[in-house]
Amino acid sequence: MTISSTLPKVMKAAVVDAAGPPEAIHIKDVPVPALPANHVLIALEFVGVGIWDAQQRAGSWGSVKPGTIMGADGSGTIAAVGSHVTKFHVGDRVYSYSYGYGSGGFYAQYVSVPADRVAAVPAHLEMKIAGGMPCIALTAQSGLETLKATRAQTLLVFGASGGVGSCAVWLGSEKGATVVGTARPDAQEYVRSLGAAHTVDPNSAEREGVIKRAAKDGFDAALVTANSDALAYFFSHLKPKAPIAFPNGVEPKPHLSGHPVSAFDGAMSHEAFERLNAAISTKTLPLRVQVFSFKDVAAAHRRIEEGHVVGKIVLHINL
Ligand SMILES: NC(=O)c1ccc[n+]([C@@H]2O[C@H](COP(=O)([O-])OP(=O)(O)OC[C@H]3O[C@@H](n4cnc5c(N)ncnc54)[C@H](OP(=O)(O)O)[C@@H]3O)[C@@H](O)[C@H]2O)c1
Known part of the structure; x- marks a missing residue:
């Protein structure tokens, strides 16, 4: 396992303990997630907010497990790599889409995800666009x-x-x-x-x-x-x-x-990411993103529930 020398044991995450309105999300200290051998740990910069997050938070899919960290995609830099991972290195700019992987989602300072659900961010792509794009x-x-x-x-x-x-x-x-x-x-x-x-x-x-x-x-x-x-x-x-x-x-x-x-469903595989990166290549994808500060996560959920969002809402993990 390779880790960044500054990796903390505790991080801030936006957590839901029970289904409810946007105010049911609260930011608190939780352990930095574990790193299985085939995972990477990403220090997140921008994360996507989707209508499915709001539906999950509101209980539309059933009860919410206490301590659930929502969020299925985002961009950031590799903070640690599991012992079986050779493709990524600490400091790489990456983005990831990883849905339904336990209760440890992307609304957090760090996320641990299987390395095959991660790709390098094309060099010219802004991190805030990369954070909203994967899903x-x-x-x-x-x-x-x-x-x-x-x-x-x-x-x-x-x-x-x-x-x-x-x-x-x-x-x-x-x-x-x-x-x-x-x-x-x-x-x-x-x-x-x-x-x-x-x-x-x-x-x-x-x-x-x-x-x-x-x-x-x-x-x-x-x-x-x-x-x-x-x-x-x-x-x-x-x-x-x-x-x-x-x-x-x-x-x-x-x-x-x-x-x-x-x-x-959207494919989360490495091969799907490779095809997406080939399509992007050196081009600009003019996805419109509306950025909310991490502390305003409830406001981001209120906005998405209003409907008619043009483009995508992202959270800036700016703590
Ligand atoms: N299965 C998967 O892997 C997966 C992944 C991602 C998304 N999804 C699903 O895909 C759907 C779209 O997701 P999204 O993130 O793109 O949602 P979104 O950002 O809310 O986009 C929805 C689009 O549909 C339009 N629309 C909404 N209601 C309409 C109506 N009554 N008449 C005409 N147009 C209408 C919206 O325009 P206006 O805002 O102007 O109405 C907007 O252009 C959602 O149901 C989501 O759950 C599934």
């Missing part, structure tokens, strides 16, 4: 891979202004697909900045005209990050048998007879 970008990538998105396609991203949607627009456009993204009017310029060829308010009277111009023969595929009454209208403009994919968590689950509909 949503890997999920968007899984969705595009499920749909077998290609450069020849006209791709509908329904719900393009949120986390998964932002990354799907950028990754799909980078693949060369013509992306049509749905977004409220105040988020449309942002969605176009990610590469969308066309944007449309899903509830507007103009949607018919936009779809006629953008996808006159219909959409080749649809990535769906939210469900609403408007979705059926967009589905009526799919080509025959065009595939539909949505990440688990979208409710009610979209369906359309005559079309293959796939539910998927």
Whole structure:
């Protein structure tokens, strides 16, 4: 095991002891997590806040185990490596997506995660963007891979202004697909900045005209990050048998007879991270992030529960 010479035994973490409102999260001292042989310990800098965190905190998934540290992704530097880990070294800039690994999540100064759920942060990528990206970008990538998105396609991203949607627009456009993204009017310029060829308010009277111009023969595929009454209208403009994919968590689950509909999860593997890093390469991913200070974690949860976040919310672990 290699460790940073300054590694403490105790850290600050945002902990939930029982399901409740945002104020149920409190910052307290807890032990720095253990380091199994195949893990790395990351000193976190920025961590992602997702709607799933708020749902878990509120008890939507059942009771919350006392002492739960939420959070599934973030960026930081390697503080220690387990004895079986050769790929990483103390001081490396990394980001990670590791969901459902015990109760020790990312809302903390340190997280211990399997090394195969970690990747180097591309050199030019800002740490605050890297901290918000892993879950949503890997999920968007899984969705595009499920749909077998290609450069020849006209791709509908329904719900393009949120986390998964932002990354799907950028990754799909980078693949060369013509992306049509749905977004409220105040988020449309942002969605176009990610590469969308066309944007449309899903509830507007103009949607018919936009779809006629953008996808006159219909959409080749649809990535769906939210469900609403408007979705059926967009589905009526799919080509025959065009595939539909949505990440688990979208409710009610979209369906359309005559079309293959796939539910998927974001891949957390090393190989998935390698593909994401290859797509990013030296490019800039203009993901919009709204940064909250770690001590304002409850405010970050209140904000995400209000809805209509454009881009992604991150916590700055600035203690
Ligand atoms: N299974 C997995 O691995 C996985 C991973 C990540 C996320 N997810 C799930 O994927 C979904 C999206 O996550 P996210 O982080 O991208 O969420 P998000 O940031 O809240 O984005 C949701 C998007 O859907 C749009 N939207 C919401 N309600 C809408 C409505 N009624 N009509 C039209 N558009 C609507 C939002 O736009 P407005 O804000 O303008 O309404 C936004 O563009 C969630 O259900 C999440 O749980 C699953």
